[in-house]
Amino acid sequence: MTTPTLADDIPVLELHHASKAFGAVVALSDGTIEILPGEIHALVGENGAGKSTLIKVLAGVHRPDSGDFRLDGKPVSFGTPADSKAAGISVIYQEPTLFPDLTVAENIYIGRQPRGRGGLISRSTMRAEATKLFATLGVPIDPERIAAGLSIADQQIIEIAKAISLDARVLIMDEPTAALSGVEVERLFGVARSLRDRGAGILFISHRFDEVFGLSDRITVMRDGAFIATHTTGSVTVDAIVREMVGRDISALFPKEEAVIGDPVLSVRGLGRAGVFSDISFDVRAGEIVGLAGLVGAGRTEVARAIFGIDRYDAGSVEVNGVPLRPHDPQSAITAGLGLVPEDRRKQGLVMELSVTRNATLTLRTALARFGLISGAREHALGEDWSRRLQVKTASPDLPVATLSGGNQQKVVLAKWLATDPQVLIVDEPTRGIDIGTKAEVHRLISDLAGRGIAVLMISSELPEVLGMADRILVMREGRLTATIDRTDATAERVMFAATETLESTP
Amino acid sequence: MSERTIVRSGEGVPATTAGTLPVRVRSRWTRILLSRDAVMFYALIAVVVYAYTQVPYFASTQTVGFLLLDVIPILLIAMPMALVIITGEIDLSVASTVGLTSAVMGVLFQAGVPIGVVLVLCLLLGTVLGAVNGFLVTALGLPSLAVTIGTLALYRGFALVVIGDNAVANFPQELTRFSTSKLGDTGIPVVMLLVLAVALVFGVLLHFTPFGRALVALGFNKEAAAFVGIRVGRAKFWLFVSTGLVSSLAGIFWTLRYSSARSDNATGIELAVIAAVLLGGVSIFGGTGSIPGVIIGVLLIGTINYTLRLARFSDVVLSIVTGALLIASVVAPSIAEWARGRLHARRTARLELQRAAAQ
Amino acid sequence: MLVVVTATINPLFLTPQGVKDLLLNATIVVILAIGQALVIITRNVDLSVGSILGLVAFGTGTLFAVYPGIPIILVFVIGMAFGAVLGAVNGLLVTIAKVPALVITLGTLYIYRGVNNAWAGGTQYFAGDRPRAFSSLSTDTIFGFPLITLLAIAVVVGVAIVLAYTRAGRDLYAIGSDPAAARLFGIPVTRRVLGAFVASGVLAGLAAVLYASRFNAVGATTGTGLELDVVAAAVVGGVAIFGGSGTVVGAAIGALLLTTITSALTALRVDKFWQQAIVGVLIIAAISVDRLVSLNRARKLRVSEARNV
16 A cells, blocks of 8 residues: 655645534544646545545545645635635535526626626626637537536536636536437547646546546545545556445455246346436346346436436336336335335435335235225334334334434335335345445345345445345446346456446346 | 424435434323424414403304314315425415316316316316426426415416406305304304315325325435335326316315306415424425324414404405415524524533543 | 507507507506516515505605605605605615515515505595606606606616616626625625615605696505515516526517507406406416426436446
């Protein structure tokens, strides 16, 4: 392991040993990074490694609990995003935040429009400035069009134009390429290089190694909220970086029990949705856990939503036990024996204001009723039964689920689906934002379910989780299935490559 | 404030915040006696007791009769309206539906259509008007506020087209007399039985059926509701239909009670209905609310208005009361939340001081 | 189009007197619609404008009755200040309590109307109570244009410039476009929304004084139900009910169009009872078109963003 190279230049921005905790969860334990003027710096690490928290500290969104933060060698402390912006740091998040009804030029200059005669905004100056900006960036965007309807790539270019017009000395991009196509990525990189050549420091997060190695001057690796190493790009290999990112003993944490694997229960054939994913075909058998790996934005969640009937699809079919499911109808999916533990627990998985009991029995509304009326007593009994079985820690099952910890909330979501006695359970990022202890419980639960003959499709961005739990791993990249890897052949490197490399041949 | 509604889904609270928040668990009875509905009930009792002892002429069966006859249309429409608002939508067109029903009733009756057929057609009309709202909101995805402002004008406009400046008054006496007849000497209108039946239907629907469970869930969180297979659009559509149907029922009652079918009947009562529903504890943001609470809200506004009228305040001044109650009922929770936030901050600060002192 | 059709059928419609009446009738709704547009652009709505107009108009009548010699310009100032106060009450309730503007202004619609009723009782002031110079404001013309119409045009131009060429004006669009992002951006959302409500109040105050000049009687029910026409005018004029887009020129044209339709129907001897139904149809048509356009845009976006998937 190497420590940050001490170059001759004073870093334009440096952060040492920053920590940030939310309640009991430590999101960042040792956030360390140095950005030199005129360099492109890549930040890599698994999901949950603390990259986003680090960026939010730099952006002034979070104030670190401890640590040393310097600009040009002088200590600084940011209270709000505006402070950070004023200091010359521009951050571009994964989802650009433009005002859809305003023109492109206005989005760049909102709140600081150039003023002309009589203190009125000079639209011609604004347009000229914007045109000049786009000319230097070499992109053909009409500054007079409204922002609504722009592609993500164009929106990102506009965010960059904004950063340049602010004279940003540090430009931070959080996975800028996740939603871009090859040509768009090239254009973005061209812009990044020209910014670097003008002396700006650039930090970008990426999961694609071809990009990381093609673009960056230095690479910093993070794991479990802590700094691991900073390398000069030319002196390190992909393998070495992957090892540093994963860096732990996988099998110990995730005990998958052996289960008898039966016939296919869920069959997906040629599923496609224009612009999102295409030609997705796979089976999940009774008792089998199939992992669905890939980068954020690869289309995994979208496939799960389409299977379950939340979204429409344009092509293909979904069958449960040989019976086709009605598209775009979650209720019929549930009746057929499907359950979905969604990605966003707070917005999709639970009604936070309702009690544990109400949430746990929400899937059983009709079954609970006798002559059309719900019996409060049965509802209660069922709620208590499930919260006991899954050991949900709550003072009372009548309390709103919002009062529970993340892990216990996730147990309520699981309870809700287990109560329907499903044949197929799709779990999307089942342990995101859950503390280590509860995580193991959730893993054991999922493993148990497979043991009882339920077919499980598990979407996860945590490699160790996928490798430890899944009998078979499907990998998606840019809306397509790129690999199917058996448990025995699965390694972190193989999955990573299938998720990032275009050249990986499909077995 | 009820103990159930203490936490709204926490924006601003980082998703990773772990650890159970300290929440007091009260016994079932304490909870019921301190609930918002109970507090509203005490307020209603207080107003009634005050009026009974202090306001001349209030303490009579005649008062009971007129007061109830006055609130019946509002009480009727408030039932489906409560459900609509619980799902996070609103229907401003109800008063116009009353007016159009009344106008159509008058014209049909004058044209010699048998009164039984007229009544059925009127209810059918209300159903269609509600379905139009429901279609525009759920199929086209338009905001219900804007849609029903539009149909408010449209339906009232149709009422004008149908009956113009005329009024039809010669409805069968049995019916008009029935609409104001009382149960024995209690002073309670017979029609109240019908209203109670409607209230019972909506109360049971909201509180004791799978559909009601679904409504509450989707009112709090439409997305999470869709993820458990609740057909959000369909549920909302039927609520708008029911609002139209019940509004036309109220229109029939209105016409018979005043024995007058006019285009401007019930103008503006949508505001009184919404004020009563919100005062009755239904949250304008959706999710929270109960039918008993709404009934109490309607009775409270009705009683206050009637009392003021007996105390010789002019009719028109009463609108100040309705408006003030409407605003108070939506602003009060915000103020309470703010106060609670201050209290919480102070408590946390004290805890931290103690912790610091202990070290 | 509408004007042409009507003029051919009823030649009286386009006589100088006909046009003048049309403009005069439109003026008050135009001014109210401009204020409403400001509020709707920030993703709010002000339903209390009819009541504000009634209250201020009655106040104007009272002023002239109590202080017969009062300078006309002072009456304008007082009327607009009164409107500003009433608008500020709306704005403060909306921004501080964070309750949808619809509910708040529905409440103040009631309250302002009630105050008007309590104050006026059965009293009505008639044009005869007011100085001739004041009433002639609405009949005098310059180069054939009624004075108050010119005033309305000046207001349209002034507000249009503020909306299009000042940072505060542009902020209103940003707020309506995405309130959360606007806040994150450091745009003073509370101050701007409050400003929009105050402006709407001021314009309603101005419209009220003009109303007192144009119409004979002002009393307890003046301006009742006007809010619907005003919201309809703004929405028909292309101000998106979801906020973020629209112009005051559009709102003014919307108001003019509505008034023209009303006058045209009268001129064509169409039953006057159809007028309100047509207002309703226009509102619903306007928001439906709005919605369909944005849905279409979203679908195109999804397909155009489709890489080679």
